Amino acid sequence: MLGRKACNRLTKLITYILLTMISLVCVFPFLWMVITALKPETEVRQAVPSLIIHQPTIENLLKVLFDTGFVKYMRNSFVVASAATVLSMIIAVMAGYVLSRYYKRRIVKLSNVGMMISQMIPGVLLLVPLYITMQKIGLLESYFSLILAYTTFVIPLCTFMMSSFFDTVPIELEEAAEMDGCNKFTTIVRVILPLSVPSLVSTGLYAFINAWNEFMFGYVFLSTDKYRTITPAIMLFKGANITDWGGLMAASVIAVIPVTFIFLFLQRYFLEGLMSGSVKG
Amino acid sequence: MKNKQRLHKHKNRAQREITTSVVMLLPAILFLVLLIAYPVGKVFHDAFSYTHLVNKSMEGFAGLENFKTVMRDPHFTQAIKNTVVWTVFSVAGEYMVGMLTAVLLNQKFKGRAIFRTCIFIPWLVPIIVAGMTWDWMLNPNFGIVNYILTQLHLVDAPVNFLGNKSTAMATVIFVNIWRSFPYYTISFLAALQSIPKDLNEAASIDGAGMFRRFFSITMPQMKTVSLVIIFMHLIWTSINFDFIWVMTEGGPNYATETLPLMIYRYSMKKFNVGAASALSTMMIAMMTILFIFYYRMRTQAANDSN
Numbered sequence: 342m343l344g345r346k347a348c349n350r351l352t353k354l355i356t357y358i359l360l361t362m363i364s365l366v367c368v369f370p371f372l373w374m375v376i377t378a379l380k381p382e383t384e385v386r387q388a389v390p391s392l393i394i395h396q397p398t399i400e401n402l403l404k405v406l407f408d409t410g411f412v413k414y415m416r417n418s419f420v421v422a423s424a425a426t427v428l429s430m431i432i433a434v435m436a437g438y439v440l441s442r443y444y445k446r447r448i449v450k451l452s453n454v455g456m457m458i459s460q461m462i463p464g465v466l467l468l469v470p471l472y473i474t475m476q477k478i479g480l481l482e483s484y485f486s487l488i489l490a491y492t493t494f495v496i497p498l499c500t501f502m503m504s505s506f507f508d509t510v511p512i513e514l515e516e517a518a519e520m521d522g523c524n525k526f527t528t529i530v531r532v533i534l535p536l537s538v539p540s541l542v543s544t545g546l547y548a549f550i551n552a553w554n555e556f557m558f559g560y561v562f563l564s565t566d567k568y569r570t571i572t573p574a575i576m577l578f579k580g581a582n583i584t585d586w587g588g589l590m591a592a593s594v595i596a597v598i599p600v601t602f603i604f605l606f607l608q609r610y611f612l613e614g615l616m617s618g619s620v621k622g
Numbered sequence: 623m624k625n626k627q628r629l630h631k632h633k634n635r636a637q638r639e640i641t642t643s644v645v646m647l648l649p650a651i652l653f654l655v656l657l658i659a660y661p662v663g664k665v666f667h668d669a670f671s672y673t674h675l676v677n678k679s680m681e682g683f684a685g686l687e688n689f690k691t692v693m694r695d696p697h698f699t700q701a702i703k704n705t706v707v708w709t710v711f712s713v714a715g716e717y718m719v720g721m722l723t724a725v726l727l728n729q730k731f732k733g734r735a736i737f738r739t740c741i742f743i744p745w746l747v748p749i750i751v752a753g754m755t756w757d758w759m760l761n762p763n764f765g766i767v768n769y770i771l772t773q774l775h776l777v778d779a780p781v782n783f784l785g786n787k788s789t790a791m792a793t794v795i796f797v798n799i800w801r802s803f804p805y806y807t808i809s810f811l812a813a814l815q816s817i818p819k820d821l822n823e824a825a826s827i828d829g830a831g832m833f834r835r836f837f838s839i840t841m842p843q844m845k846t847v848s849l850v851i852i853f854m855h856l857i858w859t860s861i862n863f864d865f866i867w868v869m870t871e872g873g874p875n876y877a878t879e880t881l882p883l884m885i886y887r888y889s890m891k892k893f894n895v896g897a898a899s900a901l902s903t904m905m906i907a908m909m910t911i912l913f914i915f916y917y918r919m920r921t922q923a924a925n926d927s928n
Contacts, residue, residue: 352832356726363723364740366800370755371743373766377758390766436650439643446640452647459658461913463861465882466902469889470661470668473675493657496650525642554748556864561890572750576868579754586758593751604746608739 371597377590378402385587401591405578409588410566411595414574419599421484421570422552425491429499429548430541432492437503438529442512460497464490464557472561486562487570491552499544506540507533543610550600571596665906668899675893688900697876697884705880708795709860713852715799720806720851721844725836727807728814745804753868756797760784784870787877794869794878798859806851813847814840845923853916857909881905 377385379397405411436452443449464471471490472481480486510533518528534541553571560573569577575592578585669689672682692698723741727734744752759767760783768780783793817840825835863882866872872879872887879887881901889898 352729353731356729356731359722360726360737360741363719364737367744367804368740370752370759371747373759374751374755386764388764390764390769432649432653435646439646443639443643446643448640449643449647452651455654456650459654461857461909462658462662462906463857463882465861465863465885466665466905467658467661468885469675469895469898469902470664471657472889473664473895474661489653489657493653496653500650550746554750556748556750556868572748575748575750575754586761586764589754590758593754596751597747600746600748601743605739608742 374590374593374597377587378594380587382587401587402595405588405591405595409578409592411571411574411592413567414569414571415595415599417484417568418553418570418572421487421491422549424484424488425495425552426545426548428488429492429495430545432496433499433503433544434529434534434537434541436496436500438507438533440500440504441507456497456500464494468557468561471558475562481562482565482568484568487552487555487558490558490562491548491555495548495551499548502544502547503537503540506537510536539610542607546603546607546610549603553600662906665899665902668895669903671896673895673899675889675895677893688896689904691894691897692884692888692900692904695884697879700876701879701881701884704791704878705860707791708798708866708878708880709856711795712798712802712859713855715795716803716806716855717848717852719799719803720810723803723807724810724814725840727811741807742804744801747801749801749864750868752797752801753865756800757784757869760793785874787874790870790874790877794866797869798862798865801865802855802859806855809847809851810844813844817843846920849916849920849923853912856912860909861905 376392376394378401379399380394381396381398381400384391384395436456439449440453444453475481475486480489514532514536515528518532523531556572556576559570560576563569563573571592575589575596578592579589670683670685672687695701727738727741759765762768762780762782762785765780767783768777771777772780781789783789821839822835825839830838860880861882862880863886866878866880866883867886870878872883881904885898885901885905888894888901
C-alpha cells in the first residue's frame with residue numbers, strides 16, 4: 342500500500358504528464374503553422390520536415406498580405422465583425438435587461454422560450470431561404486447580409502450572458518436612480534452599464550470572435566472579391582494555389598493573430614462570461 | 623377611495639412594465655422572426671413545392687416529390703450513416719477528453735493557468751484555419767504527422783489520411799474532437815468547482831479511492847451539465863458544415879458526406895431548392911425528436927435531484 346504522501350505525489354506526476362501531453366497536442370499545430378509560414382519554399386517542401394528554420398523569411402507573409410489582397414480581406418472581416426458586435430450588443434443589452442428584471446411577465450417568458458429554440462436552429466438549414474431573401478432585397482453582395490446573419494445567430498447566447506449578469510446587479514441601485522429622476526434609458530446607460538463592463542467585454546468578445554471565425558455564410562453570400570472576408574478567402578486561396586502551403590499557413594497566421602491577442606488579454610472575462618451564459622442556456 | 627387609487631397605481635406600473643418589455647424586446651424579436659422563424663417556415667413550404675434557384679419556371683405544389691428525389695439519391699443512406707457516425711464518435715470523444723482535462727485542471731498545482739490557456743486555444747481559432755493546418759500536417763508527402771509515424775515505425779509508408787476512403791472519416795472526427803473539446807472542459811470545470819469539497823473529503827476518510835470517488839460523487843453531480851452539453855453538441859455536430867467541407871468537401875467519393883453537405887450539394891450545386899428544403903425538413907424533424915427526449919430526461923433529472 343502506498344502512503345498518502347507518495348500517493349499524492351504520484352497523482353501530481355500523472356496530472357503533469359497528461360496535461361503536458363494534451364497541451365502539446367493542442368498547441369503544436371499552431372507552432373507548426375507559424376514555423377511553416379516562416380520557411381522559404383524549398384524548406385517547406387522537404388521530405389524530412391524540420392522544426393528548425395534554416396533561413397527564416399517573411400516572404401510568405403508579405404506575399405499573402407500584399408499580392409493576394411489579405412489586407413483587404415482583413416479589413417472586410419473587421420468591418421463585418423465590429424458592426425455585428427455593436428448591433429448584437431445593443432440588442433442583447435436591452436433584451437437581457439428585460440429578461441432579468443421582468444421575467445414574470447408572460448411576454449418575456451415567451452420570448453425567452455423563443456430564444457432558446459432559436460439557439461437550437463442551425464444556420465446551415467436556413468442557408469437557402471436566407472440566401473434567397475438576401476437576393477430578393479438586394480443585400481447579397483454587401484456587408485449587410487453577413488452583419489445581419491451574424492447578429493441573428495449570436496443574439497440568444499449574448500442575451501443570456503447579459504441577463505445572467507444583470508441578475509447580480511441589485512435592484513435598489515435602479516430604484517435610487519429612478520428617485521433621482523432618471524428614466525429607464527438613462528438609468529441603464531448611466532447606472533447599469535458602467536457596472537457591467539466585464540460582462541459587456543465578454544459578451545462582445547463572443548460576438549466578435551464568432552463573426553470573425555464564421556465561414557459558411559461568408560462563403561455562400563459573397564462571390565465578389567471586394568467584400569470577401571478572411572475565412573472564405575483562405576478556402577479559395579487553397580483552391581487556387583494547391584501546393585503553396587507556405588502561403589496558406591501565412592494566411593492562417595494572419596487570420597488567427599487578432600483573435601489570439603484579444604483572447605490572451607481578456608481571457609478571464611471571456612471564460613467567466615461564457616460559463617455563466619452556457620449554464621443558463 | 624384610497625384602495626382604488628392604489629389599484630390604479632398598480633395597474634399603471636404593470637402597464638408600464640409591459641410597454642418597456644415590449645419596446646426593449648422588439649429588436650431581438652424582429653431579428654429572430656425575420657431571420658430565423660420566417661426562413662424556417664419557408665423551408666417547410668419549399669419542401670412541398672417545386673423550387674429551383676435558377677430555373678424560375680419550376681414552381682407549384684410538389685407533394686412528397688422532393689422527399690422522393692432525395693431518398694432516391696444513391697448517397698442518401700450513406701449520408702445518414704455518415705451523419706450518425708460523425709456525430710456520435712465526435713461527441714463521445716469530446717466528452718471523454720473534456721471530462722478528463724476538467725478533472726485534471728480542477729486540482730491545485732503550479733502552472734494550472736498556463737495549461738488551461740493552452741487547452742483552450744484550439745476552440746478559439748476559425749474552423750477553416752484548424753482544418754487547413756491539420757490538412758497540411760497530415761499531407762502524405764511533406765506532412766509532419768506521416769514523418770513522425772514512419773520514424774516511429776507505426777506505419778510502413780505515408781498514409782493519405784484525408785484522401786483514403788477508409789481513413790477520411792476517422793481523421794475528420796479526430797480533428798473535430800481536437801478543436802471542440804475545450805468547450806466541454808470549461809463547462810465541466812465550472813460545474814466541478816461548484817461541488818462541495820467536504821463531500822469528497824468525507825468519502826476519502828471513509829476509504830473511497832480516487833476512481834470510486836469520481837464515479838460515486840463527481841459523476842452524479844455532473845448529470846445536468848452533461849445532459850445540456852451533450853444535447854447541444856449532438857445538434858451542433860450533426861449540422862456542422864464547415865469542418866467536413868474545409869477538409870474533404872465530402873469526399874473521397876462521398877465517404878464523408880453528411881446531411882448538411884448534402885443540403886449544400888442540392889442547393890448550391892444542383893440549385894434544387896425543393897429537394898434541399900426536404901432534407902432540411904427531415905433534419906428539423908429528427909432534431910425535434912431528439913429535443914423531446916432531452917426535455918424528458920431533463921425534467922426527470924430535475925425531479926430526481928429534488
